Amino acid sequence: MITIYDIAEKAGVSAMTVSRVINNTGRISEETRKRVRKVMEELHYIPNALARSLVSQKTNLLSLLITDITNPFYTTLARGAEDAAKKAGYRLLFANSDEDYVKEKDYVDMILSTRVDGVLFAPAGDRSLENLQQLQKHQIPFVVLDREIPGIDADVVLGDSKEGARNLVEHLFALGHQRIALVNGSLDVSTARLRYTGYSEALRLNSLTVDDSLVIHLGFRDFHDDSALDELLALEDPPTAIFAANNMLALGVIQSLRKRGLQVPGDISVVCFDDFGPAGAINPFLTVAAQPAYQFGQLGMQLLIDRIEGNASNESRRIMLPSELIIRSSTQSISTPVS
Amino acid sequence: MITIYDIAEKAGVSAMTVSRVINNTGRISEETRKRVRKVMEELHYIPNALARSLVSQKTNLLSLLITDITNPFYTTLARGAEDAAKKAGYRLLFANSDEDYVKEKDYVDMILSTRVDGVLFAPAGDRSLENLQQLQKHQIPFVVLDREIPGIDADVVLGDSKEGARNLVEHLFALGHQRIALVNGSLDVSTARLRYTGYSEALRLNSLTVDDSLVIHLGFRDFHDDSALDELLALEDPPTAIFAANNMLALGVIQSLRKRGLQVPGDISVVCFDDFGPAGAINPFLTVAAQPAYQFGQLGMQLLIDRIEGNASNESRRIMLPSELIIRSSTQSISTPVS
DNA sequence: CTGTTAGCGCATTCAT
DNA sequence: ATGAATGCGCTAACAG
Numbered sequence: 001m002i003t004i005y006d007i008a009e010k011a012g013v014s015a016m017t018v019s020r021v022i023n024n025t026g027r028i029s030e031e032t033r034k035r036v037r038k039v040m041e042e043l044h045y046i047p048n049a050l051a052r053s054l055v056s057q058k059t060n061l062l063s064l065l066i067t068d069i070t071n072p073f074y075t076t077l078a079r080g081a082e083d084a085a086k087k088a089g090y091r092l093l094f095a096n097s098d099e100d101y102v103k104e105k106d107y108v109d110m111i112l113s114t115r116v117d118g119v120l121f122a123p124a125g126d127r128s129l130e131n132l133q134q135l136q137k138h139q140i141p142f143v144v145l146d147r148e149i150p151g152i153d154a155d156v157v158l159g160d161s162k163e164g165a166r167n168l169v170e171h172l173f174a175l176g177h178q179r180i181a182l183v184n185g186s187l188d189v190s191t192a193r194l195r196y197t198g199y200s201e202a203l204r205l206n207s208l209t210v211d212d213s214l215v216i217h218l219g220f221r222d223f224h225d226d227s228a229l230d231e232l233l234a235l236e237d238p239p240t241a242i243f244a245a246n247n248m249l250a251l252g253v254i255q256s257l258r259k260r261g262l263q264v265p266g267d268i269s270v271v272c273f274d275d276f277g278p279a280g281a282i283n284p285f286l287t288v289a290a291q292p293a294y295q296f297g298q299l300g301m302q303l304l305i306d307r308i309e310g311n312a313s314n315e316s317r318r319i320m321l322p323s324e325l326i327i328r329s330s331t332q333s334i335s336t337p338v339s
Numbered sequence: 340m341i342t343i344y345d346i347a348e349k350a351g352v353s354a355m356t357v358s359r360v361i362n363n364t365g366r367i368s369e370e371t372r373k374r375v376r377k378v379m380e381e382l383h384y385i386p387n388a389l390a391r392s393l394v395s396q397k398t399n400l401l402s403l404l405i406t407d408i409t410n411p412f413y414t415t416l417a418r419g420a421e422d423a424a425k426k427a428g429y430r431l432l433f434a435n436s437d438e439d440y441v442k443e444k445d446y447v448d449m450i451l452s453t454r455v456d457g458v459l460f461a462p463a464g465d466r467s468l469e470n471l472q473q474l475q476k477h478q479i480p481f482v483v484l485d486r487e488i489p490g491i492d493a494d495v496v497l498g499d500s501k502e503g504a505r506n507l508v509e510h511l512f513a514l515g516h517q518r519i520a521l522v523n524g525s526l527d528v529s530t531a532r533l534r535y536t537g538y539s540e541a542l543r544l545n546s547l548t549v550d551d552s553l554v555i556h557l558g559f560r561d562f563h564d565d566s567a568l569d570e571l572l573a574l575e576d577p578p579t580a581i582f583a584a585n586n587m588l589a590l591g592v593i594q595s596l597r598k599r600g601l602q603v604p605g606d607i608s609v610v611c612f613d614d615f616g617p618a619g620a621i622n623p624f625l626t627v628a629a630q631p632a633y634q635f636g637q638l639g640m641q642l643l644i645d646r647i648e649g650n651a652s653n654e655s656r657r658i659m660l661p662s663e664l665i666i667r668s669s670t671q672s673i674s675t676p677v678s
Numbered sequence: 679c680t681g682t683t684a685g686c687g688c689a690t691t692c693a694t
Numbered sequence: 695a696t697g698a699a700t701g702c703g704c705t706a707a708c709a710g
Contacts, residue, residue: 001396003687014697019689027695044476049452050398051687054389054702057340064433069421072618075414082408082435091449094403094433096421110430113388137383251621279411279618282590286621342703353681358705366679390703393686682709687702694697 002045011039022047053115062304063093063111064297065104066122066145068221071248072277073293074122077145080297081120088305090117099124099221104131112138118308120300122146125188143304145296148190155307157300157319161191161273164289164323165198165243168271171287171325172241173206176334177269181232181239183249185220192220195245195273214239223252226259233260240334244272250286254330269331273323287331289323296321341384350378361386392454401643402432402450403636404443405461405484407560410587411616412632413461416484419636420459427644429456438463438560443470451477457647459639461485464528482643484635487529494646496639496658500530500612503628503662504537504582507610510626510664511580512545515673516608520571520578522588524559531559534584534612553578562591565598572599579673583611589625593669608670612662626670628662635660 004018011018013032020026021036028036039045053059064081066074078094085092093116097104104124108131111119119135119142121128132152135142144156172180182199185192200210213235216228232239244250250272254264264270275290299319306312343357350357352371359365360375367375378384392398403420405413417433424431432455436443443463447470450458458474458481460467471491474481483495511519521538524531539549552574555567571578583589589611593603603609614629638658645651 001687004689005687015687016689016697017695020696023689025689029695032695046448046451046477048393048454048687050389050393050454051702052689054387054393054687054704055689057702059389069408069414070418070617072411072414072616075408075411078433079407079409079435082433091453092433094417094421094431096418109385112385114430115387115389138385248617251617254621276618276621277411278409278587278590279615280621282593282615282619283622283624340703343705344703354703355682355705356680359680362705364705368679371679387703390686391705393688393703394705396686680710683707685706686704689700689702691700692698694695 001048002043003048004045006043007036007039007045010043011036059115059117060090061093061114061116062090062301063095063107063114063116063119065095065097065107065111065119067097067099067124068248069094069096071221071274072279073247073274073291076277076293077122077297077300080294080299081301082297084298084301084305088301090305097124099219101125101127101131104128105134108134111135112140116140118142118304120145120297120304123149125186126150126190127188141304141307143300143307145300146191150190153316155303155312155317157296157303157321159191159291159296159321159323161194162198162201164273164291164325165195166202167323167325168243168273168287168289169199169202170205171327172243172269172271172331173202175241175269175331177241178208179211179214179237179239179241181214181242182216182245183229183242183253184215184217184245185249187217189220191273192217192245195243199243218249220246221248223249223256226252226256229253229256229260233262239268241269241271241331244270247272247274247276247286247288250288254286265330265332269334271331275326284326284328285330287328288326290326291323292321340387341382342387343384345382346375346378346384349382350375398454398456399429400432400453400455401429401640402434402446402453402455402458404434404436404446404450404458406436406438406463407587408433408435410560410613411618412586412613412630415616415632416461416636416639419633419638420640421636423637423640423644427640429644436463438558440464440466440470443467444473447473450474451479455479457481457643459484459636459643462488464525465489466527480643480646482639482646484639485530489529492655494642494651494656496635496642496660498530498630498635498660498662500533501537501540503612503630503664504534505541506662506664507582507612507626507628508538508541509544510666511582511608511610511670512541514580514608514670516580517547518550518553518576518578518580520553520581521555521584522568522581522592523554523556523584524588526556528559530612531556531584534582538582557588559585560587562588562595565591565595568592568595568599572601578607580608580610580670583609586611586613586615586625586627589627593625604669604671608673610670614665623665623667624669626667627665629665630662631660
C-alpha cells in the first residue's frame with residue numbers, strides 16, 4: 001500500500017507537505033505542489049480514509065437502518081437518503097432489521113463500533129427505545145424515521161398516519177361500506193396505533209363504534225398466518241371492506257382472499273397505507289394512502305447532516321408529511337353488483 | 340471516548356491484556372478476564388473498529404454497487420447480498436450508479452479510500468471496464484453481477500439472457516405473433532446484446548429474419564423519450580407484440596402504449612425480462628422471464644467472501660442462473676379478438 | 679499469564 | 695514555506 005511517506009520520499013519532501021497538498025491546507029509553493037501531485041498520480045496514491053478518520057474522529061460514514069429493503073416504501077426512502085448523503089459527501093452503511101429488535105440491536109452495536117457520524121433510524125417499534133438510547137449514550141446523532149418512539153426526543157420525520165387512515169376509511173364509507181375490518185400492524189408501533197385511531201375516529205364521525213371482532217393485529221412485515229382472516233370472514237356479519245395498515249399486509253390480505261375464492265373488489269374492497277413504487281405503476285390496482293417515501297429519506301438525511309455539521313439548533317425538529325389518497329380499482333361501491 | 344487504556348487503568352492491568360480479553364486471544368487467567376470484562380461493561384466500552392482495521396488491514400466492510408435500488412430486481416438482489424454478508428460478519432456499504440459511468444467511478448474512488456475488503460459489482464456496462472481495472476490495480480477482490488464485462492477475468496454471477504429471451508419470443512410465436520418488436524437496453528451492456536441474440540435466434544428458428552425497424556435501443560433505466568415507440572407504431576406493418584429487455588423498460592412501454600389509447604394485451608402483447616418483486620405479486624400482470632434475484636445477491640456474496648477469505652482457487656468462477664418463464668395476462672393469442 | 683515496545687497511515691502542533 | 699515530533703486506538707512481536 002502506498003502511503004504519504006512513499007510519496008514524500010519520491011518527491012523529496014516530508015510527509016507533512018504531502019498531507020498539506022492532499023488537504024489543500026497551509027501554504028505550499030506552487031512548484032512543490034505540482035511535484036507532489038505528479039508523484040501521487042504516478043504511484044496511484046489513494047488516501048487511507050481509515051487513518052484519516054482515526055485522527056479526525058470523523059468517518060464520513062452514515063448508517064441507514066430500516067426494517068426491510070424489499071418493501072417499496074423503504075426502497076424509495078433509501079434512494080432519497082442515498083442521494084442526499086452522496087450530495088453531502090457521505091457514504092451509506094446499510095442495514096435491515098426485519099422488524100426484529102434483536103437484529104436491530106446487533107446492527108446498532110456494529111454501527112457503534114464502526115464509528116459512523118450519524119444514523120438514519122427507522123425503528124422496529126417502541127422497544128427500539130433501548131437501541132436508540134444506546135446511540136444517545138454514545139453521542140451518535142440520529143434522526144428517527146416513520147415511527148415515533150415514546151421516550152425519545154430527537155429529530156423525526158413522520159407521515160400523518162391518523163389523517164391518512166381517516167381518509168381511507170371515509171372513502172370506504174362514501175362507497176357505502178359500514179363493516180370495515182382493520183388488519184393492523186403490531187401495537188408497539190406508533191403508526192399502527194395512529195392508524196387505529198384514525199380508523200376509529202372515522203367510525204365515530206359516522207356514528208359507528210369500533211367492533212373489536214373486526215380488528216386484528218399482526219406484524220407489519222408479513223401475513224404468514226392468515227387464520228385470523230378466516231375468523232373475520234366467518235363472522236355473522238362479515239366485513240365488506242378491509243383496511244390493511246400497510247402495503248405488505250395488503251398484499252397478504254389480497255392473496256389470502258383470492259386463495260379463498262374471493263374477488264377484490266367484487267366480493268370485498270381493500271385499501272391500505274403506502275404505495276408500491278415504480279413496480280406498482282404497471283397495473284395500479286390498490287386504493288392507497290400514498291406516502292412521499294423519497295422525501296422521508298431525503299429530508300431525514302438533511303436533518304441528520306444538518307445536525308452532524310452543527311447547523312441545527314438544540315431543539316428537535318419534527319416533520320410531518322401528508323399522504324395522498326389515490327383511488328384505484330380495489331374498492332367499489334357496496335351496492336354495485338359484481339360485474 | 341473510552342479506550343482500552345481507560346479499561347486497563349481501571350482494571351489494574353495493561354492495555355494489552357484488555358486487548359487479549361476482547362479478542363479472546365492468548366492466555367488470560369479467568370480472574371483477570373472477569374475483572375476486565377466487568378470494567379468494560381461499567382464503562383460501556385465499544386472497540387474502535389477504525390483503529391482495529393488500521394492495524395489488521397481488514398475492515399470487514401464490503402461494498403455493493405448496483406445501478407438502481409429502486410428496481411425490484413436489484414432490491415431483491417441487495418437483500419440476498421445483505422443477508423449473506425451479515426451471516427459472515429461483514430457490513431455493507433451501499434451505492435447506486437444510475438447506469439452512469441461517472442457516478443460509478445466516483446463510487447469506486449470512495450470504495451478505494453474506504454479500504455473495503457471487497458466489492459459486489461453490478462456494472463453499468465462495458466465501459467465499467469476501467470472502473471473494474473481500477474479495483475484490480477489496487478487488489479480489491481470483486482465479483483461481477485448480472486452483466487459480463489469483456490476484458491475482465493473475475494468471478495461472475497449471470498442470468499441466462501439468451502435462453503430467457505428465446506423463451507419469451509417463442510411464447511409469443513406460440514400465440515401467433517410474427518411482428519415482434521424488441522425494445523432493448525444499450526448495446527454496451529452484455530445482457531442487451533445477449534437478449535438481442537436470443538431474440539434473433541428465436542426468429543431464425545421460426546424462419547424469420549430480424550427486421551431492423553422493429554428493434555430499438557435505449558438505456559436500461561428509463562424510457563423518457565417514447566418517440567421511438569411512435570415510429571414503431573407508425574410502421575406499415577406494425578408489431579403485434581413487444582419484447583422489453585427489462586422490467587423498467589416494460590413499465591415505460593406499457594405506460595406509453597396506454598397514453599396512446601392502446602390496450603395490453605388487447606391491441607398489443609408485451610413481455611419482458613425480470614419480475615417485479617413482492618410489489619408485483621398483488622396483481623401479477625406481465626408475462627416475464629423471471630430471474631432469481633435473491634440468489635444473484637446471495638451467491639455473488641458467497642463467491643466474494645470465499646475469495647476474500649482465501650477459500651477460492653485462482654481461476655475465476657462463473658455461475659449462470661436460469662430464468663423462469665411466467666405466463667400472465669400481458670400476452671394473448673393474436674387471433675383472439677379483444678374481449 | 680502479563681507487560682513493553684513499536685507501528686498501522688495520517689494530521690495537529692510547534693519549530694524553523 | 696516546510697519539517698519533526700507526537701498521538702489517534704489498537705494489536706503483533708517479543709520479553710519476562
